[in-house]
Structures are given as C-alpha cells and as structure tokens.
Amino acid sequence: GAGVSQSPSNKVTEKGKDVELRCDPISGHTALYWYRQRLGQGLEFLIYFQGNSAPDKSGLPSDRFSAERTGESVSTLTIQRTQQEDSAVYLCASSQDRYEQYFGPGTRLTVT
Amino acid sequence: AQSVAQPEDQVNVAEGNPLTVKCTYSVSGNPYLFWYVQYPNRGLQFLLKYITGDNLVKGSYGFEAEFNKSQTSFHLKKPSALVSDSALYFCAVSPPQSNYQLIWGAGTKLIIKP
Numbered sequence: 283g284a285g286v287s288q289s290p291s292n293k294v295t296e297k298g299k300d301v302e303l304r305c306d307p308i309s310g311h312t313a314l315y316w317y318r319q320r321l322g323q324g325l326e327f328l329i330y331f332q333g334n335s336a337p338d339k340s341g342l343p344s345d346r347f348s349a350e351r352t353g354e355s356v357s358t359l360t361i362q363r364t365q366q367e368d369s370a371v372y373l374c375a376s377s378q379d380r381y382e383q384y385f386g387p388g389t390r391l392t393v394t
Numbered sequence: 395a396q397s398v399a400q401p402e403d404q405v406n407v408a409e410g411n412p413l414t415v416k417c418t419y420s421v422s423g424n425p426y427l428f429w430y431v432q433y434p435n436r437g438l439q440f441l442l443k444y445i446t447g448d449n450l451v452k453g454s455y456g457f458e459a460e461f462n463k464s465q466t467s468f469h470l471k472k473p474s475a476l477v478s479d480s481a482l483y484f485c486a487v488s489p490p491q492s493n494y495q496l497i498w499g500a501g502t503k504l505i506i507k508p
Contacts, residue, residue, distance in 0.1 A: 315495075324484065324500040325438075338495070373437065380426050380488045381445075383496060385438040 286386035294392045303359045307376030317373040364393045400499035415470040417485030426488040427468040475506045
C-alpha cells in the first residue's frame, strides 16, 4: 500500500511569511507524529496525534507553530511568521499501536 | 528521566569488517526497541525491532541487533560492512506507558571505507 506522503517536498519562503506543510499518513494508522531535523542532526519531536485524543504539543518550539489533524487522516503543520532558524527538514510519521513508525520523505523548508 | 544514548557520534569501519553501533537506554518496564537508518538526503527507514522473545533480532539489509536486558542495551551489528551501509543510524525506544511515542537517540554516523 501507499506509504506516508508529504507535500511540498521543498519550500522556500521569505522571513515573516506563513507556511503550511501537509502529511498524508498510512491508511488505518491511528498515530501521527511531526518531527524537525536540522542538517546532520537528530530528530526533534514537535507534536503527536493519537486518534481522537488531545494532541501532545509538548515539542512545539513556539506559539508560531501549530498543527491540526482531521480524524485519522491528513495533518497540516503551520508555521507563522517564519524565521531563519525554522529552516530544516520537517518529517511526518505514522504508526499503528506501539510498533514501528513509518516516515514520509520530509519537507525541506528554507527561510531566506 | 527516560533516555536513549548513542555514545558514538561517528563510527568508522573498513569494508568487509564487522560493525557495531551502540545503543543503551534508561527506561522502566519492558520497552519496545527499534533501529532506523537514514541514507543521505532521504527519509528514515525502519530497520528492525525487538518486542519480545529471542534477544537477537534480524532486520533489513543483513543487520541484526542484540537485546541485553541486564545491560539495557540494544546494539546494532552486521558481520560484514558494505560501503552502501554508510548512513545515519538512530536507536529508538517505546516505553510501556508511552502512548505510542518513541524516545530517540541522537544518531550515529556510520562511515564504511573501501
């Protein structure tokens, strides 16, 4: 079946603009995660959705970051008033139960 | 606090030699354990997992990992390294009460030299 997809694959934006990143998880996966990965670095947890429960937003770095998920499907990560330090690859993953997370290809965000 | 440690930022191995990438964890209970690989300019790929049972688990691309409960370790191994194994490797742990979240190691860069 189809894997996790993300769009756009690349996004270049000017400082101060808002951006919206999209993630389509694997069908049937109840859990969805957003991570940020700076060049050559590890994964930085941002937010986690599990079914209809309230999302775990503990990793969001500032109130400029927000995310939504419609049921158990598409999720969007929004960054308002982008800053240069927001430049990174944003990874989305989905999982079923406590088993492995499946990752999308990521969105490379460049803020100029 | 629960944590995962990958003590080596980088591991260098000659092609054909065995390789080990280390991972230790500090998690209460019986966690699930995972290894992921990230090739250059690509997303993360699942390699293998330990849930229960045999302490030696086998995964993709000839990799295996050994779960050692007493040492709280889950080291990744391969008997004979290939240049194409060069990548960034992440260890991750799912604690029993994690609600599906993973605790991630910082990653180890594996370089295989011809």
